[in-house]
Amino acid sequence: MALKDQVSEHITPALQQAGYFLEDVNIVSPGQHRIVTVIVDGESALNLDQVTVASKLVSELLDEATFMGETPFTLEVTSPGIDRPLTLPRHFAKNNDRLLKVTQTDGVVVTGRILSNTDTDVTLTVVEKKETKEVTISLADIKRAQVEIEFNRKDGDK
DSSP states (O other): OHHHHHHHHHHHHHHTTTTTEEEEEEEOOOTTOEEEEEEESSOOOOHHHHHHHHHHHHHHHHHOOOGGGTTTTTEEEEETTSSOOOOOHHHHHHHSSSSSEEEETTTEEEEEEEEESSSEEEEEEEEEEEEEEEEEGGGEEEEEEEEESSSSTTOOOO
């Protein structure tokens, strides 16, 4: 089993018990050293204190793990950035009311505000030619979905 998979399997239960989701593990080995990056998420955006708690938890687990061997490593624990593609139903739910750019598998691009989602689809409020409509897209038809950064959104803007 690859080291990335071993790390994921080892830390996932403890992270879940603490209320976090393991998003990804990346391991690079420059020279005689490893850099282990663990990306964790929560039901809502994580604050620095929560990332610190997750970091301590993962650090303790990896320090005790025999599969890490004798190679020294640096641990980095972080939360996913705003530029991370949305792939799971909980990603869409967490970003409710945010502006989303969706590229569908057929190449059609739709930009709209997340109105709601289920385990199988996402509904966006789309404004086209001053007309507002709701568009529901199946998650299976999404090639890429990414939150659009808004700098000038006013409270109450939809």
